[in-house]
Amino acid sequence: MENRASCILVALLPLLLLLSGCEEPKPQGFGALLGQDEQGFTKVTANRNIEFPRDHQAHKDFRYEWWYVTANLENSAGDTFGVQWTQFRIALAPEEPQNIEKQEANWNSTQIYMAHSAITTPTLHLAQEKWSRAHPKIAGVTERPFRVYLDDWQWNSESDGMFPATLSVAADTFSYELSLSSESAFQLQGDNGYSVKSADGRVASHYYSQPFIDVTGSIQVEGQTHQVTGQAWIDREWSSRFLLGSQQGWDWFALRLDTDTSLVVFQLRDNQTGEANYAYGRLMYRDREGIIISADELSLKVKTYTDLNGHPHPTTWQLDIPTHELFLTIDAINPNAKMPLTVPYWEGPVHIKGSHKGLGYMELTGY
Secondary structure: OOOOOOOHHHHHOHHHHHHHOOOOOOOOOHHHHHOOOOOOOOOOOOOOOOOOOHHHOOOOOOOEEEEEEEEEEEEOOOOEEEEEEEEEEEEOOOOOHHHHHHHHHOOOOOEEEEEEEEEEOOOOEEEEEEEEEOEOOOEEEEOOOOEEEEOOEEEEEOOOOOOOEEEEEEOOOEEEEEEEEOOOOOEEOOEOOEEEOOOOOOOEEEEEEEEEEEEEEEEEEOOEEEEEEEEEEEEEEEEOOOOOOOEEEEEEEEEEEEOOEEEEEEEEEEOOOOOEEEEEEEEEEOOEEEEEEOHHHOEEEEEEEEEEOOEEEEEEEEEEEHHHOEEEEEEEOOOOOEEOOOOOEEEEEEEEEEOOOEEEEEEEOOO
C-alpha cells in the first residue's frame, strides 16, 4: 500500500489544490483515504439504531460516507452493461453542527463531495469523477425530497424515502438516466447495521443495503442510445475510520444468485502479507430476514490475476460456502475495469457460475 500522506488535503483533493497552490498529487490508495485519524469526529457505536428515512441523509459528524450504486443492465439485443455511481462525502475537519449550513452557503465548508461514475461492457470501461466543496446549489444531500447531487450527477427521489427515484449522470463520454424502484426492506449489515471491519473490533461502520432494485432507463455510450432493464444495488455506509493502519484494502462482492436472493461478501487484507485478516458475508432475501455468514464458513480464493500497468489484480475468484451449498466461480466481465481516478481501484460487473448462475459486481482496492 502506498505511504499515507501527511495531509489529507494534499493527498486527495485536486479541487482544493487550486486554492492552496500545491502541485497535483499522485493518485492515493484507499488506505491513505480511509485510515486517517478519527479524532474529533463521531465514532461508530454498536448501540446506535439505524432509522429510515433519517439515515438516508448525510451524517456530517462522521468523517466518511458514501451512497454507492451498482447495476447489471441489458438492452433488447442482449448486450450487457455495468453501471456504477457513487457519491462520497469526506469531512476534512470536525465542524460544530450549528455552523454547518452557514459554512456551506458561504463556500466555507470542510465537507467535500466526490462522485464517481462508470459504464462497463465486455470490451469497454469508461469512468469519470467530480469534486466539489459542499454547497446547497452544487453538491450535497437534501431531505424532502431525498436527493444526492453533485452538479448534474443526481439521485432524485419522489419523497423523503429512497424510492421511487431517478439516477441521472451526464459524463464526458457517456450518460444515463435510470428509473429505480424497490418495495423490499432495507438490509442491515453486521449486527443491526453495526458492521465490524477488523478481527479486534476496533474499526467499524454503520452499513445498510438495498440489493433488490428494479431498473429501467437509457444509456448513451459510443454514439448510441440503449434502452435497458435490470437490477441495481445500493450500499449506504458511514464511519470516521474504515481501515486499521495494518489493513491494505478490501475485496468486495455484491452477487445476485437469483431474482429473490443476493449475497454480499467482503474481506480486508493485511498490508504485510496480503492475506485476509477479516471477512464477512450475508445472504439476503427479497421477502424475509437475511442470514449472516461467518468468516470460518466461507472460503475465498483467487483463480486468475490480470496485470494492469504492472499491478496484478485478482479478476477470477472461487467462493465456497459449504454450509449453504454455495460453490461459486466469480469472473470479471471486463478484467480491465480499473478506475483511473484520484483514488484508483478496480470496479466492474461479474458473471457467477457453479452451484448458482447470476450477475453481480466486484470491487478491489489496495492493489
